[in-house]
Structure formats: structure tokens, C-alpha cells
Amino acid sequence: MAEIDKPHRTLPTYHPGSSQKDIEKEPDWQKVPHHRIGYRDKQGRVAGVSHPDGDLDKDKEFLDHARKLADELRQRRERGELLTVVDFMKDQEDYHLRMPSKHPSGWRYVLHTTESFIKYEQEWLVNIQKREKEKQQKEEQEKRQKGDESAKQEYEWRRERGEITTHHEAYSTEHPPEEDEQRDEQEEKEIKHEERSKERKLHEKYSPQELAFLRALKRENDYIHGLEIDSGKRISPVADEPAVTTIDEADQFTPDNWIPRNPSLVRLTGKHPLNAEPDLTTLFEAGLITPNGLHYVRNHSSVPHILWETHEIDINNGQKVLTMDELAKFDAINIPIAMACDGNRRKELNMIRRSKGFDWGAGGVSCAFWKGALLRDVLVSAGVKLAPSTHSHARLWVNFEGADNPSEGKYSTCIPLEYAMDITNDVILAYEMNNKPLPPDHGYPVRIMIPGYVGGRCIKWLSRIWISETENTSYYHIYDNRVLPSFVIEKDSEFARTMFHHPSTACNEQNLNSVIVRPAQNEKIELQTVKRGQRYRIQGLAYDGGGCEVQRVEVTLDGGETWLYCTRKKSQFGTSWAPGLNQELAKADGLKQSAEVQIESIKHEVSAPQKQFTREEIEKHNTEGDCWIVINGKVYDASSVLSWHPGGKGPIMGHAGKVHADTTEEFESIHDDYAEQKLSECVIGVVTDKAKAFINKQKEQAAKDAAASSETPKDLALDRKRWIPVKLIKKTHLSEDTQRYKFALPTGTKSLGLHTGEHIQIGFHFLDRMVTRSYTPVRPILEEEKDGTFDLVVKSYFPSKDMPGGTISNILHELRLGEEIEVKGPMGEIRYLGHGKFKVDGRELQFQHISLVLGGSAITPGWQLIKDILKSKNPHDNTKIALVDANKMESDILLRDEMQKLMEEHPDQFRIDHILSHAGDDWKGERGFVTEDHLKKYCYPPEKGNIALICGPPAMIAKAVLPALKDWGYTEEENLFGF
Numbered sequence: 001m002a003e004i005d006k007p008h009r010t011l012p013t014y015h016p017g018s019s020q021k022d023i024e025k026e027p028d029w030q031k032v033p034h035h036r037i038g039y040r041d042k043q044g045r046v047a048g049v050s051h052p053d054g055d056l057d058k059d060k061e062f063l064d065h066a067r068k069l070a071d072e073l074r075q076r077r078e079r080g081e082l083l084t085v086v087d088f089m090k091d092q093e094d095y096h097l098r099m100p101s102k103h104p105s106g107w108r109y110v111l112h113t114t115e116s117f118i119k120y121e122q123e124w125l126v127n128i129q130k131r132e133k134e135k136q137q138k139e140e141q142e143k144r145q146k147g148d149e150s151a152k153q154e155y156e157w158r159r160e161r162g163e164i165t166t167h168h169e170a171y172s173t174e175h176p177p178e179e180d181e182q183r184d185e186q187e188e189k190e191i192k193h194e195e196r197s198k199e200r201k202l203h204e205k206y207s208p209q210e211l212a213f214l215r216a217l218k219r220e221n222d223y224i225h226g227l228e229i230d231s232g233k234r235i236s237p238v239a240d241e242p243a244v245t246t247i248d249e250a251d252q253f254t255p256d257n258w259i260p261r262n263p264s265l266v267r268l269t270g271k272h273p274l275n276a277e278p279d280l281t282t283l284f285e286a287g288l289i290t291p292n293g294l295h296y297v298r299n300h301s302s303v304p305h306i307l308w309e310t311h312e313i314d315i316n317n318g319q320k321v322l323t324m325d326e327l328a329k330f331d332a333i334n335i336p337i338a339m340a341c342d343g344n345r346r347k348e349l350n351m352i353r354r355s356k357g358f359d360w361g362a363g364g365v366s367c368a369f370w371k372g373a374l375l376r377d378v379l380v381s382a383g384v385k386l387a388p389s390t391h392s393h394a395r396l397w398v399n400f401e402g403a404d405n406p407s408e409g410k411y412s413t414c415i416p417l418e419y420a421m422d423i424t425n426d427v428i429l430a431y432e433m434n435n436k437p438l439p440p441d442h443g444y445p446v447r448i449m450i451p452g453y454v455g456g457r458c459i460k461w462l463s464r465i466w467i468s469e470t471e472n473t474s475y476y477h478i479y480d481n482r483v484l485p486s487f488v489i490e491k492d493s494e495f496a497r498t499m500f501h502h503p504s505t506a507c508n509e510q511n512l513n514s515v516i517v518r519p520a521q522n523e524k525i526e527l528q529t530v531k532r533g534q535r536y537r538i539q540g541l542a543y544d545g546g547g548c549e550v551q552r553v554e555v556t557l558d559g560g561e562t563w564l565y566c567t568r569k570k571s572q573f574g575t576s577w578a579p580g581l582n583q584e585l586a587k588a589d590g591l592k593q594s595a596e597v598q599i600e601s602i603k604h605e606v607s608a609p610q611k612q613f614t615r616e617e618i619e620k621h622n623t624e625g626d627c628w629i630v631i632n633g634k635v636y637d638a639s640s641v642l643s644w645h646p647g648g649k650g651p652i653m654g655h656a657g658k659v660h661a662d663t664t665e666e667f668e669s670i671h672d673d674y675a676e677q678k679l680s681e682c683v684i685g686v687v688t689d690k691a692k693a694f695i696n697k698q699k700e701q702a703a704k705d706a707a708a709s710s711e712t713p714k715d716l717a718l719d720r721k722r723w724i725p726v727k728l729i730k731k732t733h734l735s736e737d738t739q740r741y742k743f744a745l746p747t748g749t750k751s752l753g754l755h756t757g758e759h760i761q762i763g764f765h766f767l768d769r770m771v772t773r774s775y776t777p778v779r780p781i782l783e784e785e786k787d788g789t790f791d792l793v794v795k796s797y798f799p800s801k802d803m804p805g806g807t808i809s810n811i812l813h814e815l816r817l818g819e820e821i822e823v824k825g826p827m828g829e830i831r832y833l834g835h836g837k838f839k840v841d842g843r844e845l846q847f848q849h850i851s852l853v854l855g856g857s858a859i860t861p862g863w864q865l866i867k868d869i870l871k872s873k874n875p876h877d878n879t880k881i882a883l884v885d886a887n888k889m890e891s892d893i894l895l896r897d898e899m900q901k902l903m904e905e906h907p908d909q910f911r912i913d914h915i916l917s918h919a920g921d922d923w924k925g926e927r928g929f930v931t932e933d934h935l936k937k938y939c940y941p942p943e944k945g946n947i948a949l950i951c952g953p954p955a956m957i958a959k960a961v962l963p964a965l966k967d968w969g970y971t972e973e974e975n976l977f978g979f
Contacts (some may be wrong), residue, residue, distance in 0.1 A: 012637035017611030029694030033841030048978020052942025089814035105243030232333030255302030257770030270666030277363035330373030610683035622657025704817025716753030
């Protein structure tokens, strides 16, 4: 049985804070650009440092082969063999590539493992060497935690605050008296309508307004009488609505990194898991049938990546097992179902008194066509009887369980079996939504749909069905979808346990609701300009559950003194009238926080130790074992929270070591006072004033970037905020470990939208997150090269007996023609404008000489700049370039022939010098690591009009190049920058 047995413990680690020296030398982030060598940019990439890869019947035969490969891979993993990304790429088939029609639009191939498993959880030599140190640290932490007896139950600290109201002096200590059984004997009076003369003319009796109203009522009357029984065979009117195929950057570092989502959805609980609703006006204007991309989403955890071809539904513990193809053979119905979250419009209540639930606006309701087999037919085929046996008087329940894995165990629930078996209730196992395969967020490949019930009972990703004589006892059946008396404000007292298990607190059928849509939130009606005869139509929507008709909606314009009858809008799919408040309720003039909520906010204000932490120090703490987050200018060690956080560790890790305002906004949008209490136990200090200024500056810049992103031309492929799929169409072998990859842009886009100096991010889907790396395309650079494709030159770092190799470079090496990767951009704060002019962090700077110091695969941004300067057909660019290219061996030099050709064509403008740390005997160039002498010999001096741009492995930049250039006289943010 689901219970809350013990309090969640927090254990922040001790840290003395940043030293006074570090605080004093921290850059003034209000004056200097945030793009600084050695610090993380907005995408989490360290500026001036290259990515770490360089360091280190229908298709039965196909399905059988794919399953065989998957089984072999699983067996190898169970035997403890060391597996690399190459093994997973080779042995995991791309079903969507072979059978696209059985998958939703925008479906993504996901590698069913994690980069963390491949690199850090297997017995690689490098991991074994770390084992003893980690073991010792864990023992020390467990010892500290064992001695911590200070954690309190929620009801204890609430009682200390005086918040528990279950005690009242008026309550009797005696047994309650017998209930008064007197009944109200007042009989209802019959109202008799006098007959009216049919001969009297209507215009003599009614005003023009009344006559118009009467005609509207008659039309409504005729419409309702004319409604017919749904055949269950109609096609959704939005079946041809185009699907979203791009992926929001908010999802890239979550397990949902592979799911395309509509940007119109308003996220209510931060980045992950997704809980979102459409803007109310957008929802209303879409019509009574909601397109898939606008349907509200309620997720408790990450969306499981399930395949139609392999998914099965277990019925009654193996009594029958259905594949999706077998389910699709049942007779199906296709019917519109209106469904709402039972927390719809909760934000309005939270403004009065904060509840456990997050803030839903009024858009948590949608209506779509759902197609599938009747649950009754499926159960009968599995041998389930229509009624319990004659010798049993137990009430029977049909239970449903999803394939997802939320933090409190499997999500399962139940409804009475007799309800499910009633043929008039149309409970279905849906596998299509608006005549398309279910979107992942809505349960692909199959979801139980119960018309008239709240969304929480309509289990997504359905994997199990079983019959029981007792009600479901899963955590989510007990503690979700409940409405409790106001005196229950905690979860772990006896009062709470009793009421959460009370049958009468469960939400099953929808509740009656009505929302005003027009006037819309913040819409202005200029009354002073209204002329005689002008009209304004008030509109809204209403819904109810349990098959009950919404019989009447009325509106008052005078505070309830009088009420206006609203007529229903005619539709072949049902009726609507309409109402609602949008997501910005707290900011609306007409709705403010109650005094109670404001007082509670002050109570929960966290006092923090006055230890200060710089941006540089906070950015170091970005791992699961050392996770710091910043909320409202305070620094918290959240490492001990990861193991029990209800939303999983993903939402927290997305903010680990990041100094930005997003963490505050996401925390405050989701969490209740219980979370605020646990947060207060993790505080370790505050950010410095300079770091606080950096947060504010970054927030302002983010708003400007969002506005600029919305103005991106539609013919450009790249989007700064969303990932787009690109298809591999050609591979060219350049050397033993280097390939050139050609990718096709989405249909209808010819230009990538990348400027010289900028780069793109490449993404690939894993179970826990999207793994990303930054790359600079080597084509197109010139205008005449733009043809709807782009090229990457990538060196692959293959696995060895000691190391797993580079993740993205090996994925690209194993990628099959026709498969896709994700791209996003343009990225970077440096843009070359031509003729020696650069735009860096919004500032325009002019130079005549460029020194490039690049290492390994970081040569590609240099190549982009060099080719633009030397080959552009614009008026000749006379800017001079000196390139220092550092590599390990001669075979590691990328684009060598192309560089050499350009140097021969432009000897007075371009020079390149190679330095090899592990040169062969016949190498005639420079040897060893990059030194100050090399830089002074081959680069331009730090004089006016000269700029140095650097990028390479961390050790090369931090220990050699950056210190040497600064000692020579170059100055960061003036004439020294990192790509």
C-alpha cells in the first residue's frame, strides 16, 4: 500500500565560500561580456575550449533480426562486457526508418542507453582507478547522515508553525450523537403555465431584443433536438493538421529530449516533466476539436520511448498478451472525447490559499477524436466475465498500469468493472488521436480513454490490465486526483492518511466547469468609443462529466443582480459557449495574492549563511555528487535531494552549476511550502553582488534573444531555441579516422542561417538526455555554396581497451544513410562582418591582423573564417591571418590540403604553422607543445588593430595559450577571445 513512511533528508556539504581574493578579482559582469574564456555560455559550453571528444510477413525477417540483435546486446550487458556507443549503434535497429507509417510525425531514434553508462558506469580502467576514492567519500557521507536525527515529519513542523487545524475546542471528546434522521418534508410546488393565445402577434408582446433572443433559443432548441447518435466511424476534422517536428531546447537535457512539442504550449512546471496547456484564446480559436499539438499535457515523469513493433499489453497476469498489431484487428470506434485535468484552473485557488498542486490556468481541457478497440471487447476475448460469480459478492475493479516510471513507483489506477463492461460507456484502448498515431506525450502507442472521466484515470503508455476484488493501492491512485477537506494540508499525519484513502475524496468523473474566453485576459474594450448599435459578444466554453449535458450557462454584468442566458454554438461534434483566464493570472489587475498567501511567503523566506560564492566557483559544482543550484540569489547544495526528488534528478541536474534566473523561475512555478521547507535545509550561502548582477543582465539578454528568435526568417533552417532534424545523405572517407558528412536540411529551406564565426550544436537522443557537441560546418561558407545541405568534417575517437571513445564522433561514424541527427543554432557570440570587422557580444570591433591559435578538431571555426576572408566574392578583404595549428600527430591535421592550397594562393595574406606534440621522425615542422616562444614567433604582436582568437583542448588553452598571450600583452574582452 502506498504510504509516506519517513521524512526526506537533506544533507548539504560544508564549503567555506569563495575566498576574498576570488571575490575581489571576479569580473564585473555588468560591464564585461558574459562570453569569457573558461566560463560557460548560455548553452553550457566553455568558451574557447573544444568539446571533450578529442581527449579521450511485412518485414518479419527484419523484426526477427532486430530482436536478435537487441537480445544479444542485452546478454552482453548482463555478462559484464564493456560496451561502447559503437556496439549500441550497430545492434539497435531504427524501426522508424523501416516502418515510418507506424510512428507519430516527428518520431526520433533514441539510443536505449545513456552516455553515463557507457563512459562512467562500466569497468573501464579509468573508472576502476576512481573507485577507492569514491568509496571513501561515500562512507564519510553515510557516517554523517547516520548521525543526523534532526529531520522532522511534515506534520511536526507544520504544528510548530500553528498551521494544523484538526484540533478545535468545539470538538466533543464523547462519541458523536446519532445523526438526525429528520427529513425535509417540504413538497415541491408544481408550476402551471397559463395558455397563451396563439393569435397574439409576437411583436405586440416582445421588444426587438426579446424577439432576437427568442429566435436564438428556438434555433438552439431545434439544434439539440436534431442531434444524432455518433456512429463512431467519422474522421476528425483536424486529421490533416500539420505536426510539429522540431524539439524545444528546454527538453534537450531531459529524458524527453526526443519529443517534438508545440511552442504554443505554456509550461507550468518548468522544463521537466512536461505539464503544459495552450493559451486559452489559441485553444478556443482552434475550434471544438483540439489539434494534437495544442492538447494539454499532464506528465508525472519522463515519456517512455516505446515501439509499436515490440510493445505488448498484459491482461490478467498473462491470461492474454496483446501486441499492437493484434489490438488493431479489433473492431474500432473513433469518437470525440472532452478531457480535462482535475486541477484545471487551480491557480485561481492557489492565489487564495496555496495547495499541494501546481498552477493550472483554464487551458487544461481539450477535446480530440480518439480511435481504438472497446475495452469490453478486449476483456471478453481474454475470458473476463461480464459479472462476478454468483458465490462472490465482492465488487470487482479493472486496473490499468502504464509503462512509465515516475518517482513513486508505477502509475496505475482502476475503475469499477461494471462501468468498463457497460457497452454505453465507450471505454476504449486508443491508439490514434485525431486519426494519427498517438503523440508520445499522449500515450503512444496505446492509452485507455474513459469518456467523461478526468485525465488522471486515462492511463497513458498502457502496459497492464487486470481484474481485482479490491481497489488499486498504488501511490498515484491514492495520492493523486483527490480533493480533500481544507483542514488537510500535509500528507504524513493520520488525518491525511485517512482522507487520502477515503473513497469520497477520489476524482473520477469530470466536474462542471465554465470559463470566459472573450473578453480575453488584458483585452481592452474602449467603452467611450462604443456607438449605438455596436455589439460585443461574450464567449466561452463549458464542460461536464459522466455523460451529463451542460444545460445552461448564464453571465452577469452587474455582480449577480441579473443574469443573461447564453446560447450554445452549433457544431456537428457537440456544443460550446466558452470562458477562461490565462496563465498570467497572478499578474492580472483583477486577481492578486490573498493576505494569507503573502504572509506564508514571508514565513518561508529562507535565511542564508553569508558566505559568498563567485560565478566561477558555482560553475564547478555541476555533477550528481556535487550539485549546487542558485535560487533568488542564494546558493543551495542539492546533492542529497537527487535521490528522493519527486520529479527525479533530471529537473535539478538541468540547473546544476548554472548561475541564471531560470532556476528561480522554474522552482517558484512548481513547488509548494513543503518544497520550500526542504530547500531551506540545503542553503549554504549567497552569490556575490557581481554574480547577482550577471544573473540580472543575463535575464534581460534572454528576453531580447527570445524576441529576436521570433523574427527569424522562415526560409532559414536554424532556430536558436529549437532542435531541427537533418538527414544524413552522404559519407566521404578522408582518412582512417576522419569522415566528411553531408546532411540535408528540412524540405523548403535552402540556407542553414549560419554566419562566419558562429557554430551549430549537434544532438543525438539517449534515454536520459540529448547528448550535444558543438561543431562548425566546413560548407557552406560562401553564398554560392548554399544548396539546402551542409558538411561536417569530424575526426572519430574510437574506443580502446581502456577508454570508451568519443560519443558523438562515434555516433556519426555509425550513422546510416537516411538517419537523422538534431541541429540547433546559430551559436556563439562572435560574428565576422567582413573587412576585419567583428561583432562580439553586441559590440563592433575593427582589426587588420588576425592570429588564430587552434588545437585538434577546433580548426573548423578557423577554416570558416579563413575561407570567408580569402574566397568571398565581395570586394576584396585585405585582412591578414596567421594560424598556429596544434595537433598530436601528422595524421591528426584536419583540412590540411585545403589550408595549404589557400596559403599558396594568398602567400601575402595567410600563413599557417603546424606544431605536433608526437611528431614522427620525418616531420620537419615544430615539435612539442605550444609555448610562448611559438606564439611570439608565429602570431601578430598585441598591437592596435590585432586580434587573437583561440580554441582547443582545455589543458592547451588554460595552461599554455591563454597565460602566454596575456603575459605578452593581449587583453581579454578587448583583443583576445575564444571561439
